[in-house]
Amino acid sequence: LSSLLCIATMMTVTTTTRPWRWLILAWVIQYLLVTEAFTPPVATSDHHHHVSTTTTTVRRTTSRSSSATDDAAAVSNSYQAPLVEIQRRRNLAIISHPDSGKTTMTEKLLLYGGAVQQAGAVRQKAEQRATRSDFMEMEQERGISISSTVMNFEYNEFGIRLMDTPGHQDFSEDTYRALAAADNALMLLDGAKGLEPQTRKLFEVCRLRGLPLFTFVNKLDRPALAPYEIMDQIAEEFGLETHPILWPIGDGERFKGVLDRTENVVHLYTKAAQRGQKAQVETVPISNTDRLEELIDDDELFGKLMEDAELLDELIEPLDMERVLKGDQSPLFFGSAMTNFGVQLFLDKFCNMGAKPMGRVVRSVDEEEEDEKLIGPEHEEFTGFIFKTQANLDPKHRDRLAYVRVISGKYEKGMKVSHSRSKLNKKYNLAQAQALFGSDRSSVEEAYPGDVIGINNPGNFAIGDTLFTGTNRVAFPGIPSFSPEKFAYIRSPNPSDYKSFRKGIDQLLDEGAVQALRQRNDDGGGPLMLAAVGQLQFEVVQARLQNEYKVESLMEPLSYSMARWVDGGWDAVDKADADGKLFGIMIVQDRWQRPVLLFRNDWKAASLAEEVQYLQLKPWSQPPDFND
Numbered sequence: 001l002s003s004l005l006c007i008a009t010m011m012t013v014t015t016t017t018r019p020w021r022w023l024i025l026a027w028v029i030q031y032l033l034v035t036e037a038f039t040p041p042v043a044t045s046d047h048h049h050h051v052s053t054t055t056t057t058v059r060r061t062t063s064r065s066s067s068a069t070d071d072a073a074a075v076s077n078s079y080q081a082p083l084v085e086i087q088r089r090r091n092l093a094i095i096s097h098p099d100s101g102k103t104t105m106t107e108k109l110l111l112y113g114g115a116v117q118q119a120g121a122v123r124q125k126a127e128q129r130a131t132r133s134d135f136m137e138m139e140q141e142r143g144i145s146i147s148s149t150v151m152n153f154e155y156n157e158f159g160i161r162l163m164d165t166p167g168h169q170d171f172s173e174d175t176y177r178a179l180a181a182a183d184n185a186l187m188l189l190d191g192a193k194g195l196e197p198q199t200r201k202l203f204e205v206c207r208l209r210g211l212p213l214f215t216f217v218n219k220l221d222r223p224a225l226a227p228y229e230i231m232d233q234i235a236e237e238f239g240l241e242t243h244p245i246l247w248p249i250g251d252g253e254r255f256k257g258v259l260d261r262t263e264n265v266v267h268l269y270t271k272a273a274q275r276g277q278k279a280q281v282e283t284v285p286i287s288n289t290d291r292l293e294e295l296i297d298d299d300e301l302f303g304k305l306m307e308d309a310e311l312l313d314e315l316i317e318p319l320d321m322e323r324v325l326k327g328d329q330s331p332l333f334f335g336s337a338m339t340n341f342g343v344q345l346f347l348d349k350f351c352n353m354g355a356k357p358m359g360r361v362v363r364s365v366d367e368e369e370e371d372e373k374l375i376g377p378e379h380e381e382f383t384g385f386i387f388k389t390q391a392n393l394d395p396k397h398r399d400r401l402a403y404v405r406v407i408s409g410k411y412e413k414g415m416k417v418s419h420s421r422s423k424l425n426k427k428y429n430l431a432q433a434q435a436l437f438g439s440d441r442s443s444v445e446e447a448y449p450g451d452v453i454g455i456n457n458p459g460n461f462a463i464g465d466t467l468f469t470g471t472n473r474v475a476f477p478g479i480p481s482f483s484p485e486k487f488a489y490i491r492s493p494n495p496s497d498y499k500s501f502r503k504g505i506d507q508l509l510d511e512g513a514v515q516a517l518r519q520r521n522d523d524g525g526g527p528l529m530l531a532a533v534g535q536l537q538f539e540v541v542q543a544r545l546q547n548e549y550k551v552e553s554l555m556e557p558l559s560y561s562m563a564r565w566v567d568g569g570w571d572a573v574d575k576a577d578a579d580g581k582l583f584g585i586m587i588v589q590d591r592w593q594r595p596v597l598l599f600r601n602d603w604k605a606a607s608l609a610e611e612v613q614y615l616q617l618k619p620w621s622q623p624p625d626f627n628d
Helices: 002-015 019-037 047-077 083-087 102-112 137-142 169-180 197-209 227-238 289-296 299-315 321-326 343-353 495-511 535-549 569-578 602-611
Strands: 089-096 149-155 158-164 184-190 213-218 241-244 246-249 257-260 265-270 280-285 329-334 360-364 371-375 383-391 400-408 415-419 428-430 433-437 440-444 452-456 466-468 486-491 515-519 528-532 554-557 562-566 586-590 595-599
Touching: 083 089, 089 102, 089 169, 089 197, 089 343, 102 149, 102 158, 102 184, 102 343, 149 433, 158 343, 169 197, 169 383, 169 535, 184 197, 197 213, 197 227, 213 227, 213 343, 227 241, 227 329, 246 299, 246 343, 257 299, 265 289, 280 289, 289 299, 321 329, 329 343, 383 495, 400 433, 486 535, 495 515, 495 535, 528 535, 562 569, 562 602, 569 595, 595 602
Parallel strands: 089 158, 089 184, 184 213, 213 329, 241 329, 246 329
Antiparallel strands: 149 158, 246 257, 257 265, 265 280, 360 371, 383 400, 383 466, 400 452, 415 428, 415 466, 433 440, 433 452, 486 528, 486 554, 515 528, 515 586, 562 595, 586 595
């Protein structure tokens, strides 16, 4: 309308003897129309004003709607995890010396968590001993754990992420990786033996990481050390204060149950009629002494229970959850996983006491000066790191899976992520993630901090890698490989099986179970050398090649006992070799063609590192960055 008035004005100017009057009138009308369009609506009975007001309101509503849509889009593009999902998750790794009942404990936690109807036990008859956590054929044959396993299950309002770890020292590297992904640790002790060598080593790892540590003294259905003696062992050797939560009533054949000191209630157990089923329990307040004395039916045990209860209340420092979460105080439990005594009580207490998903220190790798900061679970971007890779969870499909611990944000099916060792513009599509339950898997649409998910490994993902969203490249501290102590050549005796042999070796190497070494400048045609922490790892490789790839293998041991990576590069190796410094030392390369020196003893390695410092010897390695 304003434009038409302007045209009319121009026409008037050319045809009227007094054009200025029409011109002024047109300007006034145009001014009124324009100002009305941007004036807040007012109540009026004029029809023209009513229409104009309605138009203005529609324009503003559209503007607000557009802004709201933009805000909603911003929210929908955010990967921030809901607080309720973070707070309900609990993540727990179980550690122990071999044969302390760790896998049995795992199975019973699954039973009481409602994840299984009947728990398998390692020492049961063959038809009953199919445990969920030990699913490899060799694990079931030998009754030991050789690989860490993840079990996800729901218990009441909590999401439990349970990791069963190997106890044997030859597989301790796998245990250390699992502890890197854990927020809490359960130290399982044999009640008859107390602290043992492997328990000591794993405790130091937990302390180094500052993990909250729960202690469960197992096998109270057998003769055991006095509870006070075990507490003294832990205090003297670890400098760790324990606070008894469940206190035992007897041991061996006289093991009656436990006192829950947080509730002052005694739980008296009756063995289940069938193995693998839940134990029957009767609860009695400790104040009901007449009923307790009747049910315990043992004057000595009853008298000791009442004495211990009074003594503990007077002498033991109170439970301090702040100290527990810092790893300075350990809640202490007694029970028997085999007979199910105290297992559900521990699970209930852990859900209430355990640390919620914790953040990790992350470093920026894009800046000239490395910038370290803590990324908490509430961070708006998705981050996670790979702590384990596994081949052939489904042997029929020859799959490769990477285990990802979600640190922050929310995983969504089909999301695209960046990779800490790839270029920032290189994206990986996480088309599908799987919740893990031993060897069983189920697809998940979403995952949150504290969760462990399995994703397809295209071959680019390695242990210690970080996956993330956002424009800032970040990397969590890597998980280095241990220095191997055993070395052997491996080959296939049947040339016709070479293709399957190579495929099996490559996939097992991706898992990090062993490392591969070759002679310098060997492009793959020469002899392959395996390097491992312990002899049992070689046996596992041969067994899995036979069971999963149907190929035989022969191994030839070497007399070296230590490996050191040369950060100084091949030029440094050549210089040291020319100077006669590498006599008696074997020079090889790893799978990324980086120099590695093999030594026959610790003394030679230490003296060379001190004398020839430009070699820059290191006892561990990490995967290199990609060049493309």
